[in-house]
Amino acid sequence: MEVALITVGDELLSGDTVNTNANWLAARLADRGVSVTRILSVPDDRETIAERVATYGDAFDRVIVTGGIGGTPDDVTVEAVADAFGRDLAVSELARADVEERLAEIATRIPDRDLDVDVDREAALPEGSRPLSNEAGLAPGCVLENVYVLPGIPEELKAMFDSVADEFAGERRSRFLYTVEPEANIVPALEEAMERYEVTVGCYPDREAGHNRLKLVGTDDGELAAGSEWLLGTIDASESPVSRDWGDGASADAGSSGSRDDDANGSDRHRPRTG
DSSP, rough: OOOEEEOOOOHHHHTTSSOHHHHHHHHHHHHHHHHEEEEEEOOOOOHHHHHHHHHHHHHHEEEEEEESSSSSTTHHHHHHHHHHHTTTEEEEEHHHHHHHHHHHHHHHTTOOOOOOEEEHHHHHTTTTTTTEOOTTSSSOOETTTTTEEOOHHHHHHHHHHHHHGGGOOOOOHHHHHHHOOHHHHHHHHHHHHHHHSEEEEEEEETTTTTEEEEEESSSSSSHHHHHHHHHHHSSSSSOOOOOOOOOOOOTTTTTSSSSSTTOOOOGGGOOOOOO
């Protein structure tokens, strides 16, 4: 299963908010064997959101859209998703009931605060979509064909994703190995491992931990195990984290020159390929 993530919000593009939602979702999907092959941040612009949702909806098995589903003027994601499918918005009775229940709970917790909420607006979803209850907040999400619309507030996002997590499953598996060998020294072995076995291998230097982390990815458990064993027997690697004091002016990701000190994410040449 291939999934694309679209995170919505001007605040993401301006740097005002760190995009932790994309990182959290990608990790959870990877745990379920799903391949996340696109992560895109877009502004709170209805036309832009609609265009990307329509494009990604055709290109990927699932699309997850987060953010912009509240009641403020810049929250246009639900309308944009409806546009992408040529649907109108309609009040969902299930969503309305959920919103009213959430408001009642809030009134019980905070009895001295009056909330002026347009329930019908909150409960308006694209026609034909399946509403998703927001157990941690107010605004409901929805599923329209292969597009999942979730909140942008992290606590709400996590709770809502957990309610649909079983609808995401894939065959990708991964294993991690660790080595103190400089990245430049193990390039031939990484390339040969990918030639010998049906796996991809990424190398990710971690200066703080004092090692290079190798990630093997594949869809066949036997090939993944064989590739791991071959690398363990070919380079100085371990299945548990190891560390080394690289000293002044040297790093785990450098060869003899150490010229890539600013490359905190490792070499593009040896990151896992997607597809």
